[in-house]
Amino acid sequence: MVPVFTPDVFPCGCLVTTLSEQVILRANPYFYLEFQQAPKAQQRLSDVLTPASKIVLESFVMPMLLNMGHCEEIQLTIQGNSGERLPVLVNANVQQGDEPLIFWVINSAKQRDKLYQELVDLRNALEEKAERLELLSQTDELTGLLNRRAFISRAQLLLKQAHRHDQTCSFLLLDIDHFKQINDLHGHACGDAVLRQLGQLLQKNCREHDVLARIGGEEFAIICMDSPTDSAAAFAEKLLRLVSAEPIDGIAVTVSIGVATAGQLSFEQLYKQADLLLYEAKHAGRNRLVAALYPADI
């Protein structure tokens, strides 16, 4: 037997309103129960909406209904009796006749909004996680400084920019002297503490635009932007003094530094020159710096 359909049995709000003023002529019980409305004489659809949804109804939904005769999946918000906001999805059809009417189907969108919010929260959490991972992948775990990979990509970019603006940059390659002995005499944990504290000392003394990293076991690198040989060598000299001035974690530490300065060298060329200069400093007795300026056509 075919059941008798009435709007009462459908799990959605069903309304019939006038076209001109959207006065509610008929509404099913679901509409009043689900959306916590009370039937009132001459009640208009806009009376049950939030102020923002009233504007959407007047400026968007009604022009669409008048033009096209129907609208689908419009998001509106009903204001419940106690002021609560109830998100709904609305479909409507205009039926022309002696008195044109609008037939409205109003579906609760609470679950949809909840799901949407959950998706937004999930996306935000994933983005935060991706940012943390990105940061981790650029960081040297022991010192918290940039690692070799991050240093190379950042330094390459900055040097290219510096060349475009005709700036002179310096590359400081700094290596702890006899670090193997420190490990052997005091233990690996002590060696780690020395690396951490040296990293902090370097960070404290670098300028904001310098790029500092731990690029190898006991090797640190600094790119000093817009910095000619004299000032880069003076900076390296200051670092030599600071490191040797006081024991680090109770251990006397010295470093050797190669300082390569150039206006037009690529990152790889500058790195290679700094490495050769560092080797010279080691060879000459350690606890010293060797600096050199390279011509553009090297």
Ligand SMILES: Nc1nc2c(ncn2[C@@H]2O[C@H](COP(=O)(O)OP(=O)(O)OP(=O)(O)O)[C@@H](O)[C@H]2O)c(=O)[nH]1
């Ligand atoms: N504690 C500690 N030691 C490390 C780390 N990475 C590398 N090393 C050690 O650093 C030492 C480097 O030794 P070498 O390359 O011989 O250099 P050095 O003893 O500093 O000698 P010079 O550079 O010639 O003055 C090795 O013993 C490595 O095991 C680290 O993360 N922590």
